[in-house]
Amino acid sequence: DAGVIQSPRHEVTEMGQEVTLRCKPISGHNSLFWYRQTMMRGLELLIYFNNNVPIDDSGMPEDRFSAKMPNASFSTLKIQPSEPRDSAVYFCASSLRRERGNEQFFGPGTRLTVL
Amino acid sequence: GQQLNQSPQSMFIQEGEDVSMNCTSSSIFNTWLWYKQDPGEGPVLLIALYKAGELTSNGRLTAQFGITRKDSFLNISASIPSDVGIYFCAGHGSSNTGKLIFGQGTTLQVKP
Numbered sequence: 001d002a003g004v005i006q007s008p009r010h011e012v013t014e015m016g017q018e019v020t021l022r023c024k025p026i027s028g029h030n031s032l033f034w035y036r037q038t039m040m041r042g043l044e045l046l047i048y049f050n051n052n053v054p055i056d057d058s059g060m061p062e063d064r065f066s067a068k069m070p071n072a073s074f075s076t077l078k079i080q081p082s083e084p085r086d087s088a089v090y091f092c093a094s095s096l097r098r099e100r101g102n103e104q105f106f107g108p109g110t111r112l113t114v115l
Numbered sequence: 116g117q118q119l120n121q122s123p124q125s126m127f128i129q130e131g132e133d134v135s136m137n138c139t140s141s142s143i144f145n146t147w148l149w150y151k152q153d154p155g156e157g158p159v160l161l162i163a164l165y166k167a168g169e170l171t172s173n174g175r176l177t178a179q180f181g182i183t184r185k186d187s188f189l190n191i192s193a194s195i196p197s198d199v200g201i202y203f204c205a206g207h208g209s210s211n212t213g214k215l216i217f218g219q220g221t222t223l224q225v226k227p
Contacts, residue, residue: 031213033214042217042220043203043220045214045215048213048214050213055212055214056212056214091157093157102146102207102215103148103160103163104148104160104215106158106159108156
């Protein structure tokens, strides 16, 4: 079974450029989560979707960040314009939301470096 | 809001030793999950717990859902070098939004 797929795995860009991270969740899952991980702040939830609808975006740092989920099999996280402090590993995770459980399965992450 | 306190923050042990780490919550949790993250990879689910008092094993790993529903522990027996990584606890409370609360992680290093 294919797990959560993220692309690209690595992204190096210059400050001010637009960055788009992509995620394909596990087929059949109805919840999708975007996280950011840094040494200083650990694992932070940025935004999550249930049935393609954004539920909680309170973790999105600022208006430069936006996320979309146009269908059940695809989501993007966009940073425009990017800044050096956005350098981090970004993870996408998906789960099958139900009464119990909600185990999240993570992708391999995108390592973003903004110069 | 809900918070998880995970300890210890890091451990450096000798191969063959047993390891224990735990998480405590400020409020009741309905699910506890334990993840392991290898360097350069995403967290991988190790064990999921759904009932207070539940004790579950996965190979050399054993985890328990505390009876107060506010804590959980993970034990690793006879550690080996490939156990190196960061271990995270996670869970959610009664308001099942699907969102997980994560601990800060325990970094484990194993000396051969």
